[in-house]
Amino acid sequence: MSYRQRSNSTDRESGYASGSSTASLAEVYFTRPHLKHINSQLAKLSPQDVLKWCITSLPNLFQTSAFGLTGLAVMDMISKLDFPLKSDIEMIFLDTLYHFPQTLDLVQRVKDKYPHLKIHTYKPEGCETTEQFEAKHGERLWENNEELYDYVAKVEPAQRAYRELGVQAVLTGRRRTQGGARGSLDIVEIDDAGLIKVNPLANWSFKDVQAYIQENEVPTNDLLDQGYRSVGDWHSTQPVTDSEDERAGRWKGRQKTECGIHNKRSRYAQYLQEQEEKRQQELSEAINAGLNIDSAA
Structure with missing residues (x-):
């Protein structure tokens, strides 16, 4: 992996470059063979x-989590x-403002058990409550x-x-065993805006995660029961x-498997452009309607 200042796009060896109109990210480049x-x-x-490699290799590293089992296991590790x-x-x-009460209760229990963990909570822009949203x-x-x-x-x-x-x-x-679009996950990925995403437990099964959670007494969402x-x-x-995929309960009965955060950002750029054109x-x-009214008068 190498770091360098932005240069002409023609000299990018892999196209994996950070930086977009929506984020200020450092210039981190991976060649495809290296990745x-x-x-x-x-x-x-x-x-x-894998986490140790991340700490030594990746700058300004954060964890994103909705406090699901795998994220909780990573946090505890x-x-x-x-x-x-x-x-x-x-x-x-x-915080989408539409989380279950049990999820918000879990957030507080995590804060109590891991007092040194700093959690940055982001809500929809300009909204603090569901009513405002x-x-x-x-x-x-x-x-x-x-x-x-x-x-x-979520995305914004x-x-x-x-x-x-x-x-x-x-x-x-x-994780790959979550099914849907996650079935072919690599441990390290680069999204189309250049953000590095690391999936430390990509190879684990749901039972692997459960076993770790139980052995280490990690707090979990009461909804799991x-x-x-x-x-x-x-x-x-x-x-x-028990016979369904782990994420089968998300958008059940539909083709959708992701909420938007892990979809290609270009999809949302296109969507916003269409909204602006509309x-x-x-x-x-x-x-034009106003001009026609004035002309008729």
Whole structure:
């Protein structure tokens, strides 16, 4: 891996470069062969050793978490690392304002058990409560305009967090056995904005994570005792059966498997462009209608 200042795009060896209009990220470059080699080597290591590699190799490293089981396991591992270098990895939590009460209770229990862990909570821009969100965007936005909901509740707050905190790399709780788009996860990935994403437990199963959680007495979401495995917003999360994929309860019965944070950012850039074009079209029509009224008068 190498670090260098931004230069002409033609000299980028791999296209894996940080920097976008929505985030201020350092210039971190991986060649494709190097990234492939890193993943092949990290796949042989324990999650704890992957975390040690991250601490020594990646600048401005944070953990993003919705306090699911895997994220909790990673958090606990970080707190117990036997490593000469100090681990001061801070956490980013996106409060969509539609979390289950049990999830918010878990956040407080985590703060109580890990008092040295700093948690940065980001909410939809300009909103502190569900009432404020609905006054601004309308009720049941996730049904009326799902793309907009994903953007304002999750994608924009995440991008704002990365920008304000200077995030250059993040630890996630994603695993291959969660199914859906996660089935082919590498341990280290680069998104299309250049953000480095590390999935330390990518190779673990749900039972592996459960065993670690129980052995280390890590606090968990009370909803797990009610048949939930992956917990997100209350309006898009249901319990699952033992025969279903772990994330089958998220957007159940639909093709959707991700909330937007781990989708390509270009998808949201395109969406925002379409929204702006629509707004401009409506404005133009309104102006023309006004001119026609004036002419008739």
